[in-house]
Amino acid sequence: MEPESGPDSPSSAGKRAGRLYVVGLGPGSRDLMVPAARDALEKASHIIGYETYVRLAGPFRSDQQLHGSDNRVELDRAAHAFALAAQGEDVAIVSSGDPGVFAMASAVLEALDNATDDRWRRVDLVIVPGVTAAQSVAMRAGAPLGHDFCIISLSDNLKPWEVIEKRLSLAAQADFVIGLYNPISKARPWQLGRAFQLLLETRAPQTPVILGRDIDRDGETLTVTSLGEVHPKQVDMRTCVIVGSSATRLIKRADGGVWVYTPRFYSLNPDPHQG
Amino acid sequence: MEPESGPDSPSSAGKRAGRLYVVGLGPGSRDLMVPAARDALEKASHIIGYETYVRLAGPFRSDQQLHGSDNRVELDRAAHAFALAAQGEDVAIVSSGDPGVFAMASAVLEALDNATDDRWRRVDLVIVPGVTAAQSVAMRAGAPLGHDFCIISLSDNLKPWEVIEKRLSLAAQADFVIGLYNPISKARPWQLGRAFQLLLETRAPQTPVILGRDIDRDGETLTVTSLGEVHPKQVDMRTCVIVGSSATRLIKRADGGVWVYTPRFYSLNPDPHQG
Numbered sequence: 186m187e188p189e190s191g192p193d194s195p196s197s198a199g200k201r202a203g204r205l206y207v208v209g210l211g212p213g214s215r216d217l218m219v220p221a222a223r224d225a226l227e228k229a230s231h232i233i234g235y236e237t238y239v240r241l242a243g244p245f246r247s248d249q250q251l252h253g254s255d256n257r258v259e260l261d262r263a264a265h266a267f268a269l270a271a272q273g274e275d276v277a278i279v280s281s282g283d284p285g286v287f288a289m290a291s292a293v294l295e296a297l298d299n300a301t302d303d304r305w306r307r308v309d310l311v312i313v314p315g316v317t318a319a320q321s322v323a324m325r326a327g328a329p330l331g332h333d334f335c336i337i338s339l340s341d342n343l344k345p346w347e348v349i350e351k352r353l354s355l356a357a358q359a360d361f362v363i364g365l366y367n368p369i370s371k372a373r374p375w376q377l378g379r380a381f382q383l384l385l386e387t388r389a390p391q392t393p394v395i396l397g398r399d400i401d402r403d404g405e406t407l408t409v410t411s412l413g414e415v416h417p418k419q420v421d422m423r424t425c426v427i428v429g430s431s432a433t434r435l436i437k438r439a440d441g442g443v444w445v446y447t448p449r450f451y452s453l454n455p456d457p458h459q460g
Numbered sequence: 461m462e463p464e465s466g467p468d469s470p471s472s473a474g475k476r477a478g479r480l481y482v483v484g485l486g487p488g489s490r491d492l493m494v495p496a497a498r499d500a501l502e503k504a505s506h507i508i509g510y511e512t513y514v515r516l517a518g519p520f521r522s523d524q525q526l527h528g529s530d531n532r533v534e535l536d537r538a539a540h541a542f543a544l545a546a547q548g549e550d551v552a553i554v555s556s557g558d559p560g561v562f563a564m565a566s567a568v569l570e571a572l573d574n575a576t577d578d579r580w581r582r583v584d585l586v587i588v589p590g591v592t593a594a595q596s597v598a599m600r601a602g603a604p605l606g607h608d609f610c611i612i613s614l615s616d617n618l619k620p621w622e623v624i625e626k627r628l629s630l631a632a633q634a635d636f637v638i639g640l641y642n643p644i645s646k647a648r649p650w651q652l653g654r655a656f657q658l659l660l661e662t663r664a665p666q667t668p669v670i671l672g673r674d675i676d677r678d679g680e681t682l683t684v685t686s687l688g689e690v691h692p693k694q695v696d697m698r699t700c701v702i703v704g705s706s707a708t709r710l711i712k713r714a715d716g717g718v719w720v721y722t723p724r725f726y727s728l729n730p731d732p733h734q735g
Binding site for chain 2: 211215217218219220284286290291293295310317320325330332334335336338344347348351355356358360434436438444446448449450452
């Protein structure tokens, strides 16, 4: 914080660069947003993000500028944030969940990687983590992620579908619990059904499948079904899907529901009580 | 909250069952612990956990009973928690990180699954999530988990080593970013070196490797190296290891360090700028 001479000093570089917070809002409520995220949202003079998330992040003071966008062009948003921060503004760019997991942190670093304006490199970049969708679905379901797992985005907007199929098959062979992000959308209607089919080639129909929708928000729903029973029509883009491994188990709850968990032990013997 | 008759009512079942919070403390500081975790720690009259984590979770009031243990028998701790909660006490059982990710939530549900005391099933079980180690290492490094990834525990205490080798090989073929939990210990000295060897069969020596130790605690260190250069001696049990995919990239920072990120796009063409 001391003034110093050199290429990064205010005197040689013009205005001091600001700070860019990449903030995870968590699943929805303030109860599940880390205090560091709340602090960043208070300190920033500009809040940037997809409109729904900017609304979720509020309320804000009248001296804070909101830049909600309805486009999905994350790189534009990241560039906007760097441009403001390079001028000395403190900026928060918001994501739901954890910005580091299929969210804005990668887009922000892509923008930095491609930067032509050297002032962007002097921006003080701070990533503030959050509870990601797979974790919030898991907390309501029990402990499905209690053993080795993977997270795969089913969106083929940014990667070839053949890569996704290969990953699903290898993940099934590895007997990972599998979290599916971006499971379905109007533009991608058949991919989720195909993914379930692929997993059924390796996993039993009774494998537990968890569908968590709007967890920690109004009207949240949690559905526990199985790989043999689940239908893509039960899933929309606000749903996170978790497919159990061969070891994932159910426990009846006193309220009539079930808990789903994956034991910490894993045995080559199919009876998990041998573990 | 209304009194009601039935098998779960106080009149037929004796004392009302208490609540059991399974609490994630996050990586270390209060800034990264969700408010719901802090609330649970305030409401519980008993705090149970590995001694280091109970200390980390404090300070507590004099009317709260602390049950720190130095043993690693998670099932005993879970059983102790259920026994207290079944008697009507509110209990918090603490884990670092996220209790749902290789931590206490699975042990708690295992204990419930094996319960012989029916009162355990009436305990109000609440899982409170936290920022897990891979996320806190990722936030300091940039965005290494920005694309498909998996998390594998290298501990062969609870699963056969051959399962771990198989998963590592399949994860490498899938080109997942790989987070390694429980990477090494005095009792498991050679497994991490073998894991790096296995990954080198599929991944290039220049693949970025991130070693995050005590992130968000005093004396935290972050090391960015490569699969060809990393040595198991750089890692201890307080380190979380993240191995990049073929697409994971480095960006030079103004302070001399590097950012590590995995782009959101993925191309079959090895040049990620084609994406």
